[in-house]
Amino acid sequence: MAGGPIPILKIGPTLLATIQIDLHDTVVDAFQNDVLEEIERTSAKGLIIDISALETVDSYVARTLANTGKMAKLMGTNTVIVGMRPAVAATLVRMGYFMEGIDTALSLEEGLELQKIRTTVPDTE
């Protein structure tokens, strides 16, 4: 588990980061660092970011979360963002952050299920 304000747990081959606090610029920067370091340290095949507690996002947080997924992907780790609320989804699309290449799922259960598929059958992108 990383030492930052956002806990990052390892469940089998998957890292699970649950965002339970409001994300300010410095927090989301530290989170991005922690996640990438945990991926390297644990060789996790998948990353799930649970943002169901997040009511709103600003453009910096949105971009940083999307970039974190892209960075994880470059390291060889598939990202699934779960639990996005309607207002957050609306903000992201209106700001033009469609999060290409990042998987989404309604709930943590579905996210874990999707990771199981993704990390056994590599996608054909």
Place this chain on the structure above:
Amino acid sequence: MAGGPIPILKIGPTLLATIQIDLHDTVVDAFQNDVLEEIERTSAKGLIIDISALETVDSYVARTLANTGKMAKLMGTNTVIVGMRPAVAATLVRMGYFMEGIDTALSLEEGLELQKIRTTVPDTE
């Protein structure tokens, strides 16, 4: 079923929204809100928007429909737009709204069939 002017029904794991009236800006905004809230409330895995009754679209309605699909996707719900008329398809393409990342089908039956496939085998986008 949502309370807006456009009925949103749940069929198994799929939400079905049938547009039967002309879409004005305020109606399509309310529709977008209703759909996203229904997805959150029902945890629907798929969304089908039937626009076969729609004879024309203006650019605001086109953009809002396309964005609604993208927002649903970010929440983890796959969108299929069914029954698009030739004039509407022509308008959308001419306006540059190709609706990337959104599935389309000729009829409601095919849309339901496509959703069944999509919600069991996640796409590889």
